[in-house]
Amino acid sequence: MASHMPAGYAEDRLHRYLAHWTRDPSNVSKLDIAAITWATEEERRARQKKYCQVASDYYDLVTPLYEQGWGQHFHYTPLTPGLSIRESMTAYEKTFSGLARLKKDMRVLDLGCGIGGPARTIASTIGCRIMGITNNAWHVERGTALTKEAGLEHLITFIEGDFLKLPFADESFDAAYSIESLCHAPDPAEVYREVKRVLKPGAPFTFHEFAMTEHSPAPWYYGPAGDIGWAWKIPGWPDFWKVFQMWDPFRGCAHAVYRVMILVGMAPPEVSTLMDTMWYCTRSVVQGGRMGIFTPMYVFVCRKPAGGLES
Incomplete structure (x- = not known):
């Protein structure tokens, strides 16, 4: 590979x-x-x-460093006692997929998918079909290669695009999620409007994001x-x-x-x-x-x- x-x-x-x-x-x-x-x-x-260019330039630079030093999952995670950071990430992604109401054979949109670490955990656990969108060409190339190596190319697809201008038809997804990606949007409300457009009526949208809070789990x-x-x-x-x-x-x-x-x-x-x-x-x-x-x-x-x- x-x-x-x-x-x-x-x-x-x-x-x-x-x-x-x-x-x-x-x-x-x-x-x-x-x-x-x-x-x-x-x-x-x-x-x-120029948010798309800023984010893409950032990930062009840091993606190889992240993967080498942190792994294929570009997010923070709640820590599970007795588990390593990587194991905690995998456990959390499985919990997250439950919160997101994801089920087998659903057509699911992953906004800001990175190189697909969470998508591979979720698809292999549940059997849903995931479309990952990222504004970075290297994410698509690398994510596709890693997904093929994992034998999950029949469940996961990656495309390059802008999540403020989603290239999908109205009401074409059963669910959507994002993990630490909406922070790159100049106005998250614009993302919400696009997600609402492409989701089927009653479909869930779940996201894990940066937030200011009075208390943090330590x-x-x-x-x-x-x-x-x-x-x-x-x-x-x-x-x-x-x-x-x-x-x-x-x-x-x-x-x-x-x-x-x-x-x-x-x-x-x-x-x-x-x-x-x-x-x-x-x-x-x-x-x-x-x-x-x-x-x-x-x-x-x-x-x-x-x-x-x-x-």
């Missing part, structure tokens, strides 16, 4: 994505904290207008926090190396190594910016979890009115 690294994975991917988050696109070798943290309304609106964030103490206790070795790579001392050492590589010309300066960007985002999520004001795992269960499109 093909490598998880796409052909031509090169520096231009770094430039394309990092240029969205700086006030000086000609210089992306340094993290522009002001542009990220104190963006003006004008800057936010400009990014929202410690879901021990992985991105690099908390090797929790990694050792829950469940032991299966998570240890994955979490160790996010531990601050390890990150500091890795950053030092890359700085030497940059200095001697073995890596472009933008690699340092990428590492800073990923660390900044990860630590922001962790801090929100520790404060109890944010969770990436808020689940909404909805249903299209039985009366149809005009209800």
Whole structure:
């Protein structure tokens, strides 16, 4: 099977994505904290207008890194005592499919499907037919390859498209779901309208999404926090190396190594910016979890009115 690294994975991917988050696109070798943290309304609106390109450039860059370091399931998960992060993800996806009212032979829409980790868990468990849509071409190619390797190509299909302009007929799906993807939409209400259009009357729509909240289930964030103490206790070795790579001392050492590589010309300066960007985002999520004001795992269960499109 093909490598998880796409052909031509090169520096231009770094430039394309990092240029969205700086006030000086000609210089992306340094993290522009002001542009990220104190963006003006004008800057936010400009990014929202090109949301598809921003999201696609992001996943062009990070998908191989996510798959290598985190696995094929690009989402956070409630932790199950005694299970590793990966095992907890699989267990959660099965629970999620129950909340989503998914059943055998249903035609199901997966919005923002990534490379199809959750879709493969759900389809293999339930036997429903899943159509995954993503705005990233590499997700379609990689997801299709992984699905064929798993022997699930008869149940899962991937297409490239925009979930604000779904390329499907009215009332053509029995159910729909999304997992940590609606956060990329400039206006989630537009997604809801499109989902309502393509769902059959009475069909469910379930999504797992980022949300601000007064309380968060802890410690879901021990992985991105690099908390090797929790990694050792829950469940032991299966998570240890994955979490160790996010531990601050390890990150500091890795950053030092890359700085030497940059200095001697073995890596472009933008690699340092990428590492800073990923660390900044990860630590922001962790801090929100520790404060109890944010969770990436808020689940909404909805249903299209039985009366149809005009209800």
